[in-house]
Amino acid sequence: MLDRKVTVIGLGYIGLPTSAVLAQAGYTVSGIDINEDVVSSINRGEAHIVEPDLDQAVQRSVASKRLLAYTSPQPGDVYIICVPTPFHQDKSCPTPNLDFVLKAAQGIAPLLKAGDLIILESTSPVGTTQKIADVLKKQGVDLSTIYMAYCPERVLPGKIMIELVENDRVVGGLRLQDIDVGREFYKTFVKGRILTTTAATAEMCKLVENSYRDVNIAFANELSIVCDKIGVDVQELIQLANHHPRVNILQPGPGVGGHCIAVDPWFIVTQDPENTKIIRCAREVNLYKTQWVIKKIKAEADAFEKQKGYAPKIACLGLTYKPDVDDLRESPALEIALTLHQDGYSIIGVDPYVACHDILNVTQVYEPGAADIEVLLVKHSLFLKAQK
Numbered sequence: 001m002l003d004r005k006v007t008v009i010g011l012g013y014i015g016l017p018t019s020a021v022l023a024q025a026g027y028t029v030s031g032i033d034i035n036e037d038v039v040s041s042i043n044r045g046e047a048h049i050v051e052p053d054l055d056q057a058v059q060r061s062v063a064s065k066r067l068l069a070y071t072s073p074q075p076g077d078v079y080i081i082c083v084p085t086p087f088h089q090d091k092s093c094p095t096p097n098l099d100f101v102l103k104a105a106q107g108i109a110p111l112l113k114a115g116d117l118i119i120l121e122s123t124s125p126v127g128t129t130q131k132i133a134d135v136l137k138k139q140g141v142d143l144s145t146i147y148m149a150y151c152p153e154r155v156l157p158g159k160i161m162i163e164l165v166e167n168d169r170v171v172g173g174l175r176l177q178d179i180d181v182g183r184e185f186y187k188t189f190v191k192g193r194i195l196t197t198t199a200a201t202a203e204m205c206k207l208v209e210n211s212y213r214d215v216n217i218a219f220a221n222e223l224s225i226v227c228d229k230i231g232v233d234v235q236e237l238i239q240l241a242n243h244h245p246r247v248n249i250l251q252p253g254p255g256v257g258g259h260c261i262a263v264d265p266w267f268i269v270t271q272d273p274e275n276t277k278i279i280r281c282a283r284e285v286n287l288y289k290t291q292w293v294i295k296k297i298k299a300e301a302d303a304f305e306k307q308k309g310y311a312p313k314i315a316c317l318g319l320t321y322k323p324d325v326d327d328l329r330e331s332p333a334l335e336i337a338l339t340l341h342q343d344g345y346s347i348i349g350v351d352p353y354v355a356c357h358d359i360l361n362v363t364q365v366y367e368p369g370a371a372d373i374e375v376l377l378v379k380h381s382l383f384l385k386a387q388k
């Protein structure tokens with residue numbers, strides 16, 4: 001198997017670490033990305049994203065010529081699609097945008113030959129693997145000779161290089177032979193268990209995992225709002241409640257961000273709006289929590305101005321969607337800082353992982369006390385250390 005060439009399409013947070021892990025496992029990998037800057041930086045041996053151990057892995061893989069990046073699809077024996085699956089902005093119910101996935105499939109169609117394996121790793125609505133098969137068929141690909149699998153990625157940013165190898169994987173296929181070939185491929189570099197099923201179940205499995213998280217976080221966020229109103233310390237409450245042997249309440253926060261949990265539940269809601277009341281409601285609660293935090297900060301700032309006679313400078317500590325990553329996608333912290341800025345408040349964004357921002361005044365290093373109001377939005381380790 002290791003003598004097979006792998007082509008990875010999309011070299012972002014998932015595709016680049018996957019390429020480096022495969023190269024280190026002994027595969028020869030062609031990484032494809034439409035972004036020329038991404039391709040050039042990888043070919044210099046540099047990772048364009050922040051992730052522990054990724055830089056060294058990319059450097060070694062490129063130096064040993066096991067990984068080379070290109071801007072156009074290259075022939076391989078195994079194709080892994082890791083492109084974005086965002087949603088179309090529609091306030092009442094955002095719908096999945098499969099343009100990147102379908103374009104990636106169209107791009108490899110002319111390169112396919114008998115025996116090739118195509119794997120979709122992008123988080124996708126149920127039926128997407130079948131859609132790719134339909135696109136390829138339309139382009140004249142003989143599907144009876146090609147294997148197609150869906151294998152969702154469930155890594156935790158910050159631990160991607162470890163979890164890519166150690167996590168259990170779910171491999172789904174349209175036919176039994178797809179499942180077998182997909183499983184054999186993952187077995188060559190994954191230490192976790194390889195669990196197999198249909199493509200549709202594997203697609204739904206990833207969406208359900210993230211919706212489960214969203215619903216549980218929404219519960220904690222709702223509690224935090226209620227407790228604020230009735231004067232109960234939500235942290236103490238959760239700690240006490242979690243002493244019940246069958247209760248495990250998560251931590252509330254300023255909302256839910258990132259490319260996964262804040263997006264994927266909508267893929268289920270779109271597929272059956274009538275029967276997804278809890279999943280939709282959780283999304284709405286988590287979106288509302290961000291607005292609630294904005295209102296609270298504004299109330300503090302307005303009270304400060306009334307008392308002191310001048311408008312406070314507000315430091316928003318943390319802008320990324322979660323601690324210790326550089327990812328700003330769907331970040332509630334960023335939304336809070338941007339909304340306050342747009343509404344005329346004096347904001348300084350502080351984030352050790354964000355060097356600059358188009359709109360916000362941002363600093364990576366902050367001297368405590370430099371602002372009148374400090375709001376801890378993201379628990380970056382550096383902030384927590386400074387507080388001790």
Ligand SMILES: NC(=O)c1ccc[n+]([C@@H]2O[C@H](COP(=O)([O-])OP(=O)(O)OC[C@H]3O[C@@H](n4cnc5c(N)ncnc54)[C@H](O)[C@@H]3O)[C@@H](O)[C@H]2O)c1
Pocket residue numbers: 009010011012013014015032033034035038082083084085100103104107121122123124153154155156157259260
């Ligand atoms: N980031 C995560 O933690 C995470 C975790 C699990 C699953 N996922 C899923 O994995 C998929 C990829 O996410 P990501 O975070 O790596 O996205 P990303 O935006 O970091 O990277 C995607 C890359 O694909 C490139 N691209 C887009 N269209 C292309 C095409 N036609 N050909 C070649 N390159 C193309 C983009 O330029 C970009 O560099 C998404 O479906 C996401 O939901 C992400």
